[in-house]
Amino acid sequence: MKLLPIILAAGQGTRMYSQRPKVLHTIGGLPMLQHVINRCRALSTENIVVVYGHGGERVKTSIADNRLSWVQQKEQKGTGHAVDQARDLIEDDVIVIVAYGDTPLIKTETLQGLVDTLVTADLTVLTATLADPTGYGRIVRNSYGVIEAIVEEKDANPEIKKITEVNTGFIAARGKHLKQWLSQLSPNNAQGEYYLTDCIALAVAEGARVNAVLCHDVTEIKGVNNRRQQAELERAYQTRQAQKLMLAGVSLADPLRLDVRGELIVGQDVFIDINVIFIGKVSLGHNVTIESGCVISNSVIKDNAHIKAHSVLEDAVVGEDCDVGPFARLRPGAFLSAKAKVGNFVEIKKSTIGYGSKVSHLSYIGDTKMGDHVNIGAGTITCNYDGANKSKTIIGDHVFIGSDSQLIAPVTIETGATIGAGSTITKNASANELTLSRSKQQTRKGWKRPTKIQQDI
Ligand code: UD1
Ligand code: CA
Numbered sequence: 442m443k444l445l446p447i448i449l450a451a452g453q454g455t456r457m458y459s460q461r462p463k464v465l466h467t468i469g470g471l472p473m474l475q476h477v478i479n480r481c482r483a484l485s486t487e488n489i490v491v492v493y494g495h496g497g498e499r500v501k502t503s504i505a506d507n508r509l510s511w512v513q514q515k516e517q518k519g520t521g522h523a524v525d526q527a528r529d530l531i532e533d534d535v536i537v538i539v540a541y542g543d544t545p546l547i548k549t550e551t552l553q554g555l556v557d558t559l560v561t562a563d564l565t566v567l568t569a570t571l572a573d574p575t576g577y578g579r580i581v582r583n584s585y586g587v588i589e590a591i592v593e594e595k596d597a598n599p600e601i602k603k604i605t606e607v608n609t610g611f612i613a614a615r616g617k618h619l620k621q622w623l624s625q626l627s628p629n630n631a632q633g634e635y636y637l638t639d640c641i642a643l644a645v646a647e648g649a650r651v652n653a654v655l656c657h658d659v660t661e662i663k664g665v666n667n668r669r670q671q672a673e674l675e676r677a678y679q680t681r682q683a684q685k686l687m688l689a690g691v692s693l694a695d696p697l698r699l700d701v702r703g704e705l706i707v708g709q710d711v712f713i714d715i716n717v718i719f720i721g722k723v724s725l726g727h728n729v730t731i732e733s734g735c736v737i738s739n740s741v742i743k744d745n746a747h748i749k750a751h752s753v754l755e756d757a758v759v760g761e762d763c764d765v766g767p768f769a770r771l772r773p774g775a776f777l778s779a780k781a782k783v784g785n786f787v788e789i790k791k792s793t794i795g796y797g798s799k800v801s802h803l804s805y806i807g808d809t810k811m812g813d814h815v816n817i818g819a820g821t822i823t824c825n826y827d828g829a830n831k832s833k834t835i836i837g838d839h840v841f842i843g844s845d846s847q848l849i850a851p852v853t854i855e856t857g858a859t860i861g862a863g864s865t866i867t868k869n870a871s872a873n874e875l876t877l878s879r880s881k882q883q884t885r886k887g888w889k890r891p892t893k894i895q896q897d898i
Pocket of ligand 2: 664665666
């Protein structure tokens with residue numbers, strides 16, 4: 442049977458107090474709507490419908506999925522009205538799954554469960570039991586426990602408000618039935634809206650079978666209406682990531698102090714200390730150690746590498762057995778060959794550091810191609826920018842650069858060359874020679890420091 446997920450994402454999200462449409466607010470670095478789309482995609486569906494309204498174009502352009510059918514709901518007249526906007530796309534024999542764009546932690550298995558239950562029912566509703574059901578539609582059952590209706594908080598009497606089983610918003614039904622029920626909805630309720638939830642009572646009145654599927658993990662069904670709830674779901678999401686990583690063999694110093702805002706691929710025996718943030722796609726080889734306070738985005742870190750505290754890596758590659766940090770900054774295009782070492786207060790940009798080469802202290806290396814077994818002394822700067830253009834520095838194998846040197850690019854330091862400390866190198870340095878550019882040390886006998894002159898004011 443063909444599935445058709447319809448994701449409702451037209452609401453404004455007034456309580457976020459934001460210029461950004463609610464469904465574009467993120468959890469784990471990804472828009473909430475994208476989470477829901479991804480979970481629906483995993484159901485192996487051909488088509489997914491997104492009903493959008495507020496922030497229309499912005500929502501469309503922010504979602505990276507070109508296989509979606511976008512349906513506009515010009516005025517937000519309720520969840521039933523929203524689904525009805527997609528009527529033309531609903532074939533009679535498909536199974537429609539309605540999901541909400543602001544309920545990002547739903548799992549694919551749970552949606553599948555809703556679909557599977559349709560074998561013995563005409564309409565299935567995902568429900569949950571909440572200690573505090575305030576704000577949710579309540580599931581009303583008859584004395585046999587059979588579902589009769591869903592009553593919204595604003596329409597509920599005190600007796601119904603006591604019910605703790607709530608509507609999560611997720612439902613499944615065959616296209617033909619759903620379209621029939623949708624056309625019978627009316628806005629005769631406290632909010633003057635077309636409630637999707639009224640389909641339940643309509644189905645029951647027709648003698649159709651309505652089944653509830655109880656969701657045990659309440660984080661799956663929680664929606665985001667304000668930033669407090671967003672933060673709560675962010676933590677729930679991060680806890681899930683941490684659990685997954687630990688079960689995959691990663692040691693976390695504290696699972697509550699890790700943030701994965703993207704995809705983290707891991708080898709065996711990885712250790713991650715507290716307060717590390719991973720952004721985008723990051724892969725860690727076997728036996729990698731990441732010390733506390735690191736921010737690592739879109740990078741590859743290979744086996745046995747050690748990233749020390751408070752290092753920031755972005756679009757970088759760190760080879761096997763490398764040592765980075767503490768307080769290192771690897772910017773886009775930093776490529777460290779195996780056994781390289783980048784120490785404290787070193788910035789590397791768009792540069793290759795050769796096998797076993799060391800940049801241990803206080804240096805800037807930009808637009809540089811460095812060979813193997815090079816030693817860069819403390820405070821070395823590649824001067825790659827003349828105010829208008831960037832130029833390259835080439836450093837051969839076995840080069841030794843003395844501390845506090847400036848290499849004015851474009852410049853080549855040939856294989857085995859040595860640069861004396863404190864040099865400003867403007868021309869190519871020859872292989873295996875010592876090159877230096879500094880004035881001879883002098884002593885001025887009898888020189889005195891200036892003394893302060895008394896002035897009358
Ligand atoms: C809805 C349910 C309620 C359930 C709760 C779970 C109805 C009538 N009520 O209430 O039973 O317990 O969700 O979170 O269905 N939307 C549109 N167009 C509209 C209105 C809403 O696209 O015209 C979208 C919103 O963007 C959101 C979703 O539908 O993604 C839910 O809307 P919301 O207004 O938050 O519904 P609730 O009042 O929370
Ligand atoms: Ca809601």
